[in-house]
């Protein structure tokens with residue numbers, strides 16, 4: 001299509017934004033289709049965002065059809081086909097979990113309402129800002145006219161991390177790793193599943209044949225990778241988060257690879273025993289802007305306990321934001 005895809009990015013002056021915007025503008029999401037960027041920030045960050053837009057201009061990207069910036073969600077989200085909700089309030093010193101949930105609750109209730117009012121009728125909404133699953137639940141709950149399946153939270157970075165760790169362990173190229181699944185919450189309780197994954201078409205858990213590595217190295221390495229990056233880099237993962245945000249949106253809009261699946265946190269209808277209504281990560285295939293949870297996978301006792309623990313955490317977060325009146 002030669003009609004530009006209108007893509008909103010929130011938190012556009014932040015770390016992830018600084019990587020994400022240039023990849024979006026260079027065509028990593030849309031391929032040949034032009035893109036129009038709608039960038040939302042809080043008022044004090046608009047000046048920095050103007051600087052980022054100057055750099056976008058200076059790249060002279062042929063596929064970048066326009067850039068608009070502002071601090072008014074209803075203006076920025078007007079007519080958008082895709083909203084990437086990256087901006088969120090990080091946990092500050094002395095902030096309790098409840099404080100974090102209410103600070104983000106304020107952001108995602110307002111953005112959900114604005115999207116409900118002005119987004120294009122085909123809008124898809126991907127939430128990267130943490131706590132991503134619960135922020136997506138809040139936005140979804142505040143946008144009653146947008147179909148619930150249009151909301152998802154990002155677990156693609158965890159998915160990509162799991163692929164990378166498994167490739168390194170087995171010596172296989174990343175392209176040989178398929179059918180990876182992240183289950184549950186984008187948090188330390190997430191469950192990367194090797195029992196359904198494959199290495200060059202063979203069962204990954206059997207190929208690795210090392211339950212100790214799977215349990216005590218692989219899972220914690222994937223689940224705590226964010227902290228390890230902060231420790232090494234002195235700031236949180238940004239380029240990889242931007243890359244995963246694009247991977248997730250690209251597959252959602254343009255379709256996942258034949259014979260494979262991806263991980264996306266989407267609203268549960270009770271699949272695999274995940275309580276209905278939670279936004280939890282599942283194996284999904286995507287096509288034409290729709291996702292479908294992969295059915296009939298084997299969940300062994302080990303996996304069951306891990307999935308249950310992560311979804312219990314999601315249910316606690318939901319209860320907390322319900323109590324705060326955010327959903």
Ligand code: NAI
Pocket residue numbers: 010011012013014015016017040041042045086087088089090107127128129130131132154155156157158186236237238241
């Ligand atoms: P950052 O702090 O560098 O940037 C966040 C930006 O959001 C700031 O520029 C801030 O002004 C803006 N912002 C805050 N409230 C806003 C609002 N109401 N509307 C619009 N913009 C607003 O953070 P960074 O590193 O870019 O990360 C962004 C978020 O992504 C964080 O919540 C982080 O925890 C999360 N994240 C999620 C990952 C995932 O896999 N789901 C991976 C890595 C980060």
